[in-house]
Amino acid sequence: MTAKPTLILGIESSCDETSAAVVADGRHVLSNIVASQDDLHAKFRGVVPEIASRAHLERINLIIDEALAAANVTLNDIDAVAAVNRPGLIGSLLIGFTAGKTIAWAANKPLIAVNHLCAHAYAAMMPVDDRPLPAVALIVSGGHTSLVYFRTPTDFEKIGQTQDDAAGEAFDKVASVLDLAYPGGPIIDRLAKTGNPRAVDFPRTWFGRESLDFSFSGLKTAVLYHVRGNHLDRPDSSHLRESQKADIAASFQAAVIDVLVKKTVRACRAKNANTVLVGGGVAANSGLRAAMAETCEKEGLRCLLADRKLCTDNAAMVAGLAATMFVPGHIDSLDLDVTST
Ligand code: KG4
Ligand code: ZN
Numbered sequence: 001m002t003a004k005p006t007l008i009l010g011i012e013s014s015c016d017e018t019s020a021a022v023v024a025d026g027r028h029v030l031s032n033i034v035a036s037q038d039d040l041h042a043k044f045r046g047v048v049p050e051i052a053s054r055a056h057l058e059r060i061n062l063i064i065d066e067a068l069a070a071a072n073v074t075l076n077d078i079d080a081v082a083a084v085n086r087p088g089l090i091g092s093l094l095i096g097f098t099a100g101k102t103i104a105w106a107a108n109k110p111l112i113a114v115n116h117l118c119a120h121a122y123a124a125m126m127p128v129d130d131r132p133l134p135a136v137a138l139i140v141s142g143g144h145t146s147l148v149y150f151r152t153p154t155d156f157e158k159i160g161q162t163q164d165d166a167a168g169e170a171f172d173k174v175a176s177v178l179d180l181a182y183p184g185g186p187i188i189d190r191l192a193k194t195g196n197p198r199a200v201d202f203p204r205t206w207f208g209r210e211s212l213d214f215s216f217s218g219l220k221t222a223v224l225y226h227v228r229g230n231h232l233d234r235p236d237s238s239h240l241r242e243s244q245k246a247d248i249a250a251s252f253q254a255a256v257i258d259v260l261v262k263k264t265v266r267a268c269r270a271k272n273a274n275t276v277l278v279g280g281g282v283a284a285n286s287g288l289r290a291a292m293a294e295t296c297e298k299e300g301l302r303c304l305l306a307d308r309k310l311c312t313d314n315a316a317m318v319a320g321l322a323a324t325m326f327v328p329g330h331i332d333s334l335d336l337d338v339t340s341t
Contacts, residue, residue, distance in 0.1 A: 006326060007071075009078045009103070010319025011064065013056045013096025014088025014116045015143060016040075016047045020064040021315035022071035022078070026323025027126060031070035032309070032316040035059050042182040045172065047142070053091030060099045067315070075107045082112040082322030084119065086339040088143070093338035101334050110331040112322040116313075117144065118154050120279035122321035123306035123314075125153070132275045132304060136267045138260060140288075141280035141313075142168035142183070145214050145260075147267045150277070153324045159267055160212025167256055167282045170216035174223050174252050178245050179237050188249045189285050195243070195250030200226060202255040212267050214259060223252050256282075257291045264292065265299055275302045284311040 005024040012019040021032040037055050041047050068074060083100025085093060097113070104111035121137035136159075137148045145167045147160035165173070168185055175184020180191070202222050205215040226248065227237050237245065264276055276296055282288065289305050296303035310317050 006079050006323055007073060007077055008112070008319040008322045008326065009064070009067065009075075009081050010114075010315035010317075010322060011060075011081070011083040011096045011100045012116070012119075012313055012315040012318050013060065013092050014084045015092055015313055016052045016055075017313040018056050018059040018063050018096070019313060019315035020067035021319050022067055022073055023316055023319035023323065026320045029316045029320075030073070031067045032314055033063050033067045033070060034312075034314050035063055038183060045176045045182050046169075047089070049089045049091050052089060053095055056092055056095035060095055064099065064103070075103065075109070078107070078109055080110040080112050080322060080326050081107075082114050082318050084116045084318055085113040085336060086115055087341045088116055088338075090338060090340050097338050105334055110326070111334060111336075112325050113332045113336050114318045114322055114325075115154065117146065117148060118150075118156065119317040119321045120306070121148060121150055121156075121277050122153055122324070123279045123310040123317040124277035124304040126310065126317070126320050127307065128304060132277070132302065134271070134273055135275035135277050136264060136271055136273045137277040137279065138264045138283075138292075139280045140167045140260060140278070140282035142166055142172065144280060145216070147212050147263065149267070149271050149273065153321055159271065160214065160263060162214040162216065164215050164217040165220060167214070167216060167260065168280070170220050170256065171282065173220050174249075177224050177227050177237065178240075178248065185282060185285065188253055189287065191246050192250040192253040192287060195246030195248070197250040197254035199247035200251035202226075202251050204255050204259050206259070210270075212263055212270065214263065216256065219252065219255055223248060253285070253287050257285075257288050260288060261291050261295050265295060265301070268299075268301055274300075275304065277304050279306040279311060279317075281312040284308050
């Protein structure tokens with residue numbers, strides 16, 4: 001007789017995606033429903049926290065019901081409820097975590113509080129059979145650009161982070177300078193494929209030979225000045241030809257990738273780690289995926305990239321990670337709160 005799989009209901013609402021998922025044994029995604037709020041935040045070209053939390057509140061119950069239905073299970077079949085309680089936007093976190101606590105209490109299931117950063121890193125380990133740890137994780141999204149050393153899926157040390165903008169934020173702002181839609185990352189990714197990455201030599205910030213920190217605000221400003229040239233009265237990029245925009249997108253993306261890849265290798269050397277995990281929205285970038293895989297190969301490092309569908313915020317990575325934390329009898333306290341860091 002085969003053992004019954006451990007089924008975990010995951011809930012994610014740390015930023016602007018409302019998501020619920022059911023995952024079996026930490027690996028098999030039975031459902032992963034993601035309601036994006038991109039349309040609500042597009043005109044502000046960034047996430048507006050108050051709008052995000054209100055939208056989570058409207059959607060969370062429907063999304064959870066949909067995730068259970070799509071997995072063809074009921075709450076009775078679930079072994080534990082996992083919800084993200086940190087880090088993120090407080091108002092957003094509160095909606096998903098409160099929903100998780102309420103369901104756990106009402107259905108008498110254990111609650112597992114999950115760290116969003118650990119979940120992004122876990123997404124990269126999800127498909128492999130072994131536990132590829134210790135490892136250095138590069139977590140790159142709209143809110144984070146961090147190098148994190150993982151000893152276990154939840155025991156980690158942050159060893160580098162951005163001092164200003166996150167990489168995804170830089171993608172979104174550069175897209176705005178080029179008058180492209182929001183979120184800009186996927187659009188720049190596509191446009192960059194048709195441009196020359198060496199057309200413009202945009203600056204890279206290294207902070208010295210040992211540093212594992214990042215900075216993207218100088219790069220973003222360099223793109224702005226390049227687009228406007230000496231005509232600071234020019235409000236937009238309408239004077240540029242499509243091929244010029246593509247060259248700028250490709251050169252900007254190359255500068256971001258250069259720093260991300262080299263600092264990840266630097267972090268592996270510093271921590272004597274042989275495995276690289278890459279997760280977060282920007283990990284979906286085709287240029288970054290190719291460059292990281294190629295460099296790791298040359299450097300003798302194992303490179304695990306989160307599946308593209310599990311790069312941007314989703315609850316499957318939450319339910320997956322929670323399986324590694326699930327010990328029958330252990331229940332996180334319903335008094336637990338959300339925290340922004
Ligand atoms: O992980 P995520 O969904 O949310 C946060 O936790 O922030 O990441 C969203 C970010 C956005 O900034 C978006 O532009 C970026 O990920 N992104 C990309 C790509 N797909 C999404 N950036 C570069 N290339 C992509 N293909
Ligand atoms: Zn995220």
